[in-house]
Amino acid sequence: GAVVSQxxxxxxxxxxxxxxxxxxxxxxxxxxxxxxxxFPKQSLMLMATSNEGSKAxxxxxxxxxxFLINHASLTLSTLTVTSAHPEDSSxxxxxxxxxxxxxxxxxxxxxxxxxxx
Amino acid sequence: xxxVKQSPQSLIVQKGGISIINCAYENTAxxxxxxxxxxxxxxPALLIAIRPDVSExxxxxxxxxxxxxxxxxxxxIMDSQPGDSATYFxxxxxxxxxxxxxxxxxxxxTINP
Numbered sequence: 001g002a003v004v005s006q007x008x009x010x011x012x013x014x015x016x017x018x019x020x021x022x023x024x025x026x027x028x029x030x031x032x033x034x035x036x037x038x039f040p041k042q043s044l045m046l047m048a049t050s051n052e053g054s055k056a057x058x059x060x061x062x063x064x065x066x067f068l069i070n071h072a073s074l075t076l077s078t079l080t081v082t083s084a085h086p087e088d089s090s091x092x093x094x095x096x097x098x099x100x101x102x103x104x105x106x107x108x109x110x111x112x113x114x115x116x117x
Numbered sequence: 118x119x120x121v122k123q124s125p126q127s128l129i130v131q132k133g134g135i136s137i138i139n140c141a142y143e144n145t146a147x148x149x150x151x152x153x154x155x156x157x158x159x160x161p162a163l164l165i166a167i168r169p170d171v172s173e174x175x176x177x178x179x180x181x182x183x184x185x186x187x188x189x190x191x192x193x194i195m196d197s198q199p200g201d202s203a204t205y206f207x208x209x210x211x212x213x214x215x216x217x218x219x220x221x222x223x224x225x226x227t228i229n230p
Binding site: 097111 | 151153158159160161162163166206210216217218220221222223225
């Protein structure tokens, strides 16, 4: 149980375009989802926290107009990188947690590798 | 005060040996301490977690030792195997609050056959 999926697993886009990444909790209701980015050989950096049906809370230094987060249902959150630039190339990982069946641990998705050319 | 300091940065252990990774925190509001294992190109996987009401938790070859007074916790991997070679992250959060995980810097573990 407690499986989180992400789609796509990798994506290449051109500078200036937008990319959407999906995060789904497959077998539990995710009341809260988190989005992280990870640069090579570094730790995970929290970008934002999203609760179902409400606006996301962004960490300091993360541009909310550039990284649009939508948590429309208890099983789906999306991250849209708008007007992507090469410096946005990174590994984006979501995690989910919920009160269903006492699932308060954060379970992570497999990550999405974004390359902006 | 939100930091979690992890050491060592890298660790090489012989097969069958014990791998030990240490973490220290400052925020006494933290009440949940998980360890994650991450393989290259994959998301972190929850390995084992502990709450501050116990000093030790064991699951198979993995043990967390927790010292509340020292604000330190550690991961012990017994009988380390080459398949354990990965990056390990400790983390901490406040389950009564925002539940945001604060991660350590990571330890790259290599188990030599």
